[in-house]
Amino acid sequence: MTFTNSSFIKTIALLLSSLLPVTACTATSGANTSADSRVERARSVELLNVSYDPTRELWRDINVNFISRYEKETGNKVSVKQSHGGSSTQARAVIDGLEADVVTIASIIDTDAIRKKGLIKDGWIDRLPQRSLPYYSTIVFVVRKGNPKGIKDWTDLVKPGLQIITPNPKTSGNGYLSFFSAWGSVVVRGGSREDAVNYVTKLYKQVPVLDSGARAATTTFVQRGIGDVHLAWENEARLEVRAAKGELELVYPPISIRAEPHVAVVDAVVDRRNTRAAAEAYLKYLYTDEAQEIIAKHYYRPANEVFLKKHAETFPDIKLFNITEIAANYFDAHKQFIAEGGVFDAIYKSK
Amino acid sequence: MPSINRKVLPGFSLSLSYSVFYLGILVLLPISACLFRASSLSFEEFWRAVWTERARAAYLLTFGAAFVAAAANLLLGLVLAWVLVRYSFPGKKIVDSLVDLPSALPTAVAGLVYGSLYVEKGWLGQYLVPLGIHGAYSRFAIVLVLVFVGLPFVVRTVQPILEDLDLETEEAGASLGGTRWQTFRNIILPTLYPALITGFSLAFARGVGEYGSVVFVSGNKPYDTEIAPILIVTRLEEFAYGEATAIAMVLLVLSFTMLVLINMVERWSMRHEH
DSSP, X not given: OOOOHHHHHHHXXXXXXXHOSOOOEEOXXXXXXXXXXXXXXXXXXXXXXXXXGGGHHHHHHHHHHHHHHHHHHXXXXXXXXXXXXXXXXXXXXXXXXXXXXXXXXXXXXXXXXXXXXXXXXXXXXGSSHHHHOSEEXXXXXXXXXXXXXXXXXXXXXXXXXXXXXXXXXXXXXXHHHHHHHHHHHHHTTTOOHHHHHHHHHXXXXXXXXXXXXXXXXXXXXXXXXXXXXXXXXXXXXXXXXXXXXXXXXXXXXXXXXXXXXXOEXXXXXXXXHTOHHHHHHHHHHTTSHHHHHHHHHTTOEESSHHHHHHTTTTSOOOEEEOGGGTSSSHHHHIIXXXXXXXXXXXXXXXX | OGGGGGOSSSOHHHHHHHHHHXXXXXXXXXXXXXXXXXXXXXXXXXXXXXXXXXXXXXXXHHHHHHHHHHHHHHHHHHHHHHHHHHOOOTTHHHHHHHTTHHHHSOHHHHHHHHHHHHSTXXXXXXXXXXXXXXXXXXXXXXXXXXXXXXXXXXXXXXXXXXXXXXXXXXXXXXXXXXXXXXXXXXXIHHHHHHHHHHHHHHHHHHHHHOOHHHHHHHOOOTTTTOOHHHHHHHXXXXXXXXXXXXXXXXXXXXXXXXXHHHHHHHHHHHHHHO
16 A cells, blocks of 8 residues: 555645745845844845746755855845745736746746736846756656656657656646647657647547646656656656655656746846846856856756766756747747647547 | 604614625625626637637536535535434534534645545555546546535534424424324425525535635546636636636626526525425
8 A cells, every 4th residue: 555644744745835826935044143243234135036836945055055155245135035836827926916036937938928017128038148048957757666668758658558647738837848848759850740749649648637737746646656657847857756765767758848947037126126236146146157056956957068068967968859849939839739729629629 | 754763673774784885895896806807808709718618518517516516415414414413422522523624624635635545546546446436536536525625514504403493393293193204304304495405505606616626636637527717727827817707707607697596496495385
């Protein structure tokens, strides 16, 4: 019986944590303690970083290091609060008035939704190095111990009787990136659109549960033991396999999508709160050697080639195709495949 | 004007205006905001958002599952209320308090726990799934959690009526030669109709609006186990506020119509009895 008490409690804890849409945790790390003893108090600011679900540990680590470095270099005090949740839920919160100084959410679709409301200035993507991408990531496979179904490539997923766990592409970033990856595994390798439609139709008919988000899908696969393969973010997959202590294995397909979680300063907020300098320093810090190393340690692929190569063992060199190889851009891909009346809807209609 | 002084109870206009004020702020204002948002769409857009094949399947499932669950609660709730009022047994106080638990528990927890129990490797699922009973990721799973969240309503509406029931009428029935079943059928049950119907409609309404528990046990598959509130969330994720509210409006109108109908049945049943 795999249903033990501890997994029960873990499930509930997981759930409760995912219920809190905005869990802000301060990472001040002693920034305030020495403030009173100083005669001349430096200017002190507080930043709010609104991010997506799996980045909690990454930002906690980044923040601690950024805070001490910023104080050393400028003499100013800074503290950073984090907020996590589903990527588009977070974007909606910012649009509806959550005072985010910077947004570090999962997809350009969500970041740009904030620009459309006038909170971020046009051309934001070129204001930081590497098209505002301090790191990128991809979608990989997690399978059961010993890979009993012999899953190595996307084509193996549609073997009869195999069950795939991936969240709902309509409500989850992980969900639509999995869809794009599956689609690209056909067309980027020379398949026709028709082949791709047939493939994803077969694939999604073998998905027994469409969870609403990445963490819920992990629960279904790990705690409830449903499915043979889990399509997950690379960094989540790493943590999942590590936590399972040998019960799960990581499989890198030969090809997958290059997922791009952009970062951006929210102009309207920083100008009003007068925090622009700190916010920009914060995001620029992400490109330093120190931060790139932290990013790699948390299993995100660093933008700096040097650090990517240094951690080559962690990041196998699989083909990561760009969204432009399957559509004009992310917006177009989402519209064609996921939005109302797209390919995904047709999968279930043809029943 | 002398007619004003003819009212027996004082404070009518005051209490009425308070009631209207509160209802307005708490219920009507949010609903009109909803209507306002939805009206940003043209009629054609509205129709396209709310009347797709997939949306119709979701409405049917939402109302169907809520109806079945409320019906199950009608029966379960009556039995539970009966046991709690008519018999005394050790631990009765605890059982009585347990009835309210579903209202207090975050429903998402209920959904998650139910799911864990009924999956193939869960405590109950390991015996039930081989028999073909899928209590997780199926329509049956949705009904199960809706029965859970709707449980308190019938019990709590029927209980006080049962407690106040005049024993003498039952004794009179018995002394006139009625069997116990006849006494129950002809004397007790008719008195309970209004309370049963109220409890049913509350449980039903609760079931239509339930989201938290259902997302975790239904599997959310379009045309199969996708409830209407999920469609709303789906549209919100696409930043389509107008379309999302349009679907909400349809749910609201359908629920309101059904509640009015149920109210009419209740009226009718009361008139019929007295």
